[in-house]
Amino acid sequence: MKIVTFACNWCSYAGADLAGVSRLKYPEDVRIVRVMCSGMVNPAWILRAFRQGADGVVITGCHPGDCHYMVGNYYAKKRYLLLKELMKFVGFEDERLKLLWASASEGKKFAEEMDSFKKLIEQLGEQKQLRWTP
Amino acid sequence: MNEIEKIKDALKSSNAEKIVAFVRKESEPREVLKVLSPNEVDKISFSPLSLNNPAKLLMQINGKVAVVAKGCDSMAIRQLIKEGKLKRENLFIVGISCKGVVDYRKLAKFVNLSEVNDVELNGNDLVLKLKNGEKRIPFLEVVDENCLYCGHPTPVIYDVLIGEPREGKRDFSDIEQFERLSREERWNYWISQFERCIRCHACRSVCPLCYCEECMVDPSNLAVSPMSTPEEKASYPRILGKTVNARDNTIYHLLRVLHHAGRCVGCGECERACPMELPLRMLERKLEKVVVEIFGYDLNEDIPFFSKLDIVGD
Missing domain, CATH: 3.40.50 (Rossmann fold)
Incomplete structure (x- = not known):
């Protein structure tokens, strides 16, 4: 299983770091890409991740109102909802895309959510719909 | 007059x-x-x-x-x-x-277009003035499908x-009907549609809102020479391949439509320009439905959709 996580520099990346520092275990399938803000996560990256064989994609950012850049996560939420609805419409398994608010102090929440997301992806199995197959 | x-x-x-x-x-x-x-x-x-x-x-x-x-x-x-x-x-x-x-393709099935001199709308009929005589067609049979939801x-x-x-x-009945199909049916339908796409990018070229000077799919994004430094290469992100297959086409069309969220005006030029006659308006209308029903945005508002900073859902 491959789970690509876009984590914002200010909250979620620090949250994931805290999970590591506190020696909480979360699935090793999670691969974190640090971005400066969840608002800069282009829907194209998410689709490209699925194309390259990711089984799940998580966007994580600061809680609404806590964004380092004031409104970045509002944009993230908009893009996420639009992409999710569109994926559902074309029949893609939209459960594979998840949005998670995690602040720098929520290492435990980050680890738990990643655990439950991994379980969900395991139930769904490998992502075959967009994966590159020769 | x-x-x-x-x-x-x-x-x-x-x-x-x-x-x-x-x-x-x-x-x-x-x-x-x-x-x-x-x-x-x-x-x-x-x-x-x-x-x-x-x-x-x-x-x-x-x-x-x-x-x-x-x-x-x-x-x-x-x-x-x-x-x-x-x-x-x-x-x-x-x-x-x-x-x-009128949908030009539908009209071409009714009559040999080179014989038509003049077209006018009279009541519920489309009156074609032919070289020899006149022909009446019910307007509903040749009207552009897009105009039915105008x-x-x-x-x-x-x-x-x-x-x-x-x-x-405001009528989203066709979208709602499509949403009732199962996930496999929807996926198979769209893959069978996008399989036919030849990626001519006519839908992009003709769209009044696709005015970006450099599009995400343009090859100029990928101008990499042997002299390019890694930093330069990194600044040319390759979002989407130029390969034409059903899955890349799906990604292209999803991204194209996402750029029109809350902006699409519904002129139907994309569908009219498409040489493969793909149902592109359906995707646009689905997004319009999301924008209206989930975000509560109205296209008549003065503020652009993405500038509205309200958070929806949990």
């Missing part, structure tokens, strides 16, 4: 430097868009076969322009004004209350309005 005379009069009163209007194509019954100077105003024509959207053309013309716009065209013009691409004071808009346009038949922005204002409607 008929419609065309009224349009000509309105255009004459505009004192614009250029006129963007429909001109009858030679040896074919339809109209194409042309940029005319004010003394050529007698060339113009208008009929249910005046299909195209002039908004994209307006962005390339400097100075004061008079333009003939149907309901959806005026939506596009207003959207471009909202986004700072056009200036209202440079435009003189002759709005036409639109009864719907929300703005009357121009939303105009200087002169021609024709009686007409009520629009």
